Amino acid sequence: MEADPASAVIPRRPVITDLTSNVVVSKAKAWIRNCQSSHPNCPRAKIQRLPSRVVDVGTESKSPSVRVHTVAAQQCGEYICLSYCWGGPQAITATQNTLQELQNGIPVENLGQTIQDAIEVTRQLGFRYLWVDALCIIQDDDKDKEREIHNMASIYKNATITIAASTSTNSYEGFLRRKRTPPLGPKCHLPIELPDGKVGKVSLVSSRHHYPNHPLDSRAWAYQEFLLSTRVLVYSDVELLWECESQRQVPVRESFVSYEDNSPRRRLQELRRRVRRNEDRMYWNWHLIVNYYARRAMTDPEDRLNAIAGVAEVVGQLLNDEYMFGIWKSSAVDFLGWSTWSPTRRSPRAPSWSWASVDSPVGFSDYKPLAKVLACPPRPGDARGLVLMGKVRSKLPRGLSGSFRLDAEVEECERKRRRYLLLGDLGHNTGATALILMQVGQNRYRRIGCIDRIAIDLWHDCAEREITLE
Numbered sequence: 467m468e469a470d471p472a473s474a475v476i477p478r479r480p481v482i483t484d485l486t487s488n489v490v491v492s493k494a495k496a497w498i499r500n501c502q503s504s505h506p507n508c509p510r511a512k513i514q515r516l517p518s519r520v521v522d523v524g525t526e527s528k529s530p531s532v533r534v535h536t537v538a539a540q541q542c543g544e545y546i547c548l549s550y551c552w553g554g555p556q557a558i559t560a561t562q563n564t565l566q567e568l569q570n571g572i573p574v575e576n577l578g579q580t581i582q583d584a585i586e587v588t589r590q591l592g593f594r595y596l597w598v599d600a601l602c603i604i605q606d607d608d609k610d611k612e613r614e615i616h617n618m619a620s621i622y623k624n625a626t627i628t629i630a631a632s633t634s635t636n637s638y639e640g641f642l643r644r645k646r647t648p649p650l651g652p653k654c655h656l657p658i659e660l661p662d663g664k665v666g667k668v669s670l671v672s673s674r675h676h677y678p679n680h681p682l683d684s685r686a687w688a689y690q691e692f693l694l695s696t697r698v699l700v701y702s703d704v705e706l707l708w709e710c711e712s713q714r715q716v717p718v719r720e721s722f723v724s725y726e727d728n729s730p731r732r733r734l735q736e737l738r739r740r741v742r743r744n745e746d747r748m749y750w751n752w753h754l755i756v757n758y759y760a761r762r763a764m765t766d767p768e769d770r771l772n773a774i775a776g777v778a779e780v781v782g783q784l785l786n787d788e789y790m791f792g793i794w795k796s797s798a799v800d801f802l803g804w805s806t807w808s809p810t811r812r813s814p815r816a817p818s819w820s821w822a823s824v825d826s827p828v829g830f831s832d833y834k835p836l837a838k839v840l841a842c843p844p845r846p847g848d849a850r851g852l853v854l855m856g857k858v859r860s861k862l863p864r865g866l867s868g869s870f871r872l873d874a875e876v877e878e879c880e881r882k883r884r885r886y887l888l889l890g891d892l893g894h895n896t897g898a899t900a901l902i903l904m905q906v907g908q909n910r911y912r913r914i915g916c917i918d919r920i921a922i923d924l925w926h927d928c929a930e931r932e933i934t935l936e
């Protein structure tokens with residue numbers, strides 16, 4: 467193709483679907499070099515502190531084993547992170563029993579194919595260390611897990627690059643040598659006369675906008691892994707893609723396939739921009755981050771706050787705000803008007819006023835707050851109660867219009883204890899957002915649902931009073 471005279475004037479080339487080829491590996495190395503040396507919004511090449519443990523892939527490209535390396539305090543180096551779907555139990559994980567053995571050395575062939583592929587890429591790119599959660603976090607040690615989840619933001623941010631095993635549904639499938647087919651349109655070949663008189667050949671292919679549908683893109687943990695990483699190599703269903711803080715998703719070379727850039731990092735970039743310009747709607751970006759995140763699936767729903775804790779840490783520093791159960795203290799009322807359209811289970815992992823207390827996707831209403839926050843948790847003797855000043859009604863007339871959504875299955879007998887808190891004005895005479903509460907004590911309530919577009923006048927004769935949501 468390169469030898470064809472037409473290649474001098476036609477920049478586009480066929481898609482390279484062999485992701486182990488020299489062209490692809492050289493391009494990946496060039497992307498990293500270029501990003502580290504000249505991208506305006508990307509960090510320069512810098513040796514970072516290594517995470518607590520890394521997989522040492524050695525210096526021999528064909529070495530049959532790797533080992534888990536426990537990092538001495540302050541040891542620095544460059545490393546790669548892996549973002550992948552677990553998809554069930556792993557071949558080998560770090561546990562209190564296996565750690566010593568893993569430190570002595572593991573045959574590469576005993577690991578799942580996805581991990582094996584990541585080791586191969588790490589070696590190809592000339593790196594020595596790889597971070598893989600299954601091997602670098604002691605899976606049966608709650609303290610270790612908690613500490614590493616807390617370190618997640620810096621683990622992904624400080625990695626030189628993150629490998630996204632986007633197409634694999636589990637750790638056994640691998641991502642490097644799967645069959646990749648470019649989305650092809652009708653194709654024909656035509657001779658073309660060039661300015662210098664030579665005749666070349668061009669292929670006509672209808673250009674395609676491709677919307678990848680990768681298994682990894684639907685996993686909750688992967689959301690923050692993408693969002694926090696400085697650079698990502700996406701092993702997509704078609705070809706290798708690159709994205710970083712300065713560059714939207716691009717393929718190895720320009721072809722007839724173009725990509726929708728729907729990367730989670732755009733929402734964090736937008737938030738940074740708004741903070742820089744001191745715009746009033748910067749908190750709305752957190753609504754969007756949660757909205758996209760909460761649609762994703764997770765193996766253990768109890769990880770709902772954990773799998774976004776790294777992003778919350780970064781956003782907390784940006785907003786200079788305090789985080790409580792998934793929402794921000796200084797804008798708390800803005801985040802109470804969430805609702806779910808597929809109610810499932812409610813979990814005690816978060817207070818009922820937090821979106822993190824349900825397992826399902828959530829959306830947020832956009833209103834001007836009418837209730838006010840008086841005190842936030844934790845307070846002495848009350849770790850989760852949010853104290854509000856607002857108007858509460860005890861009953862609603864029958865046949866009202868509005869969009870009523872319950873958070874989870876609610877017992878019929880609880881109807882008698884229902885109350886309604888006016889939360890905010892939706893503006894443009896479209897009504898109000900209100901919370902459906904259940905009384906659980908003297909001025910104490912639990913949230914059980916949300917109403918949108920309900921007549922605001924229903925609360926006009928109610929006096930404001932102090933209540934606690936738990």
Ligand SMILES: [Zn+2]
Nearest residue numbers: 501505508710
């Ligand atoms: Zn860059």
